[in-house]
Amino acid sequence: MSTSTLTQPTFQSVAATPTPPTRSRPRPAIASQLFLALLTIGFLAPVFWALLSAFKPANEIIRSPLSFDPSTFNLDNYLAMFHDVPIGSGFLNTGIVLLIKGAITLFFAPLAAFAFAKYNFAAKNLIFGTVLITLMLPTIVLIIPLLLEMKELGWVNTYQALILPGAIDAFAIFWMRQVISAVPDELLDAARVDGCGEFGIFWRVVLPVIRPGLAGLAVLTIMNIYNDFVWPVVIASSDQMATLQVVLSTLAQNITGNRIGADYATVTGELLAASSVALIPLLVLFIALQRHFINGILAGSVKG
Numbered sequence: 001m002s003t004s005t006l007t008q009p010t011f012q013s014v015a016a017t018p019t020p021p022t023r024s025r026p027r028p029a030i031a032s033q034l035f036l037a038l039l040t041i042g043f044l045a046p047v048f049w050a051l052l053s054a055f056k057p058a059n060e061i062i063r064s065p066l067s068f069d070p071s072t073f074n075l076d077n078y079l080a081m082f083h084d085v086p087i088g089s090g091f092l093n094t095g096i097v098l099l100i101k102g103a104i105t106l107f108f109a110p111l112a113a114f115a116f117a118k119y120n121f122a123a124k125n126l127i128f129g130t131v132l133i134t135l136m137l138p139t140i141v142l143i144i145p146l147l148l149e150m151k152e153l154g155w156v157n158t159y160q161a162l163i164l165p166g167a168i169d170a171f172a173i174f175w176m177r178q179v180i181s182a183v184p185d186e187l188l189d190a191a192r193v194d195g196c197g198e199f200g201i202f203w204r205v206v207l208p209v210i211r212p213g214l215a216g217l218a219v220l221t222i223m224n225i226y227n228d229f230v231w232p233v234v235i236a237s238s239d240q241m242a243t244l245q246v247v248l249s250t251l252a253q254n255i256t257g258n259r260i261g262a263d264y265a266t267v268t269g270e271l272l273a274a275s276s277v278a279l280i281p282l283l284v285l286f287i288a289l290q291r292h293f294i295n296g297i298l299a300g301s302v303k304g
Contacts, residue, residue, distance in 0.1 A: 047279070054078065054276045058269035077269040078277070086239060087274055092246035093236075097162045097243060098225045104167040105221050110214065112168065113176030114202050116190060128177075134170045139230055150235060161235045162243070172217055179213030180206060219289050226282060248274055 055073040081087065115121075116128050146165050147156075155161040183206055191201045207214075229245040236242055237245050242250075251274055252267050 014275060023200055032101045050272050051276050052081065054269070054272040056269070058078075058265040061268055061272070070167075077273040080266070081270040081273040081277075083204045084270060085247065085251055085274060086242075087244070087277065089240065090242055090244035093159075093162075093241060094226060094244040096159060096272075098222060100159075101163045101167050101225055102218070102221050104163070105169070105172055106214065106218055108168050109172035109217070110176045110180070110207070110210065112173045113180050114206060115175070117177045117180040118183075118185070129168045131173055135174075143231070144236055145235060155235075157236055157238045159241075164240070165231065172221065175217050176213065179210045183209050186191070215289065219286070222285060223282060244278055248278060 035245045049066075051299055052068055053065065054077050056068075056077075057072055057074065058077060060067070060069075062073060067137070116124065150156050150165075153160075187205050187209075191205045196204065227245060228243070229249065232243040233246050233249065236246060249273055
């Protein structure tokens, strides 16, 4: 009897213990959402203004820059721009450089990163530290030595000079090393036991695992090559080898040289049209690969 009288209250007290409520994730404050919305509008407003103004008559852009009358929209600025500016050759040269240079970066940078992440060799940390030190060098410091080197090789105004310098940069190696460091060593050992070679381990085991990080690097690489201006304007001085950014930088001179009596309004209208055309590929690329880019950023943030 005494035992039952002692255990009964204990059982009741345990059964009566309330379950702690599940906490829901706090929602962002309205002030934060409003701030982010205003920030987004501030960033996108100039872009929308440029896209819409490119369809306005040239004189209307100068006379009333903030007005938007759909009845006056036309394609005159675009048609004149394609006639006055060699933007087609700029797109072609940029596409060739982007395709070849991007392929070199996305193939050899992960290979170098694989060696730094998964192999032990003499002076490994010293070599990797030297690679990282090159990130601290401004591009302007390297222009004169590279230009003299290209001149000695006879590569001035060639695709080789536009593609090879900087094709495998330190940032790409560092990015992929961080991603590959997270790949378990057990996967590599299992592949070696099955008789897979070292390159086969990289191609069949490592590469499928690091696809998110590789996709993020691809987006950044494409954007960097597409927007590169300093090196192409130095090494490609001829009109035949000018990339898109070089063509845009000399757009005003091309317009005034190809059209007699071209005024400020004409140059502004065609400049907005050319900028809109140049913006479209990157905008489509980022929208299409936005998910992969975000996943790649997260994959590249892994601590090695």
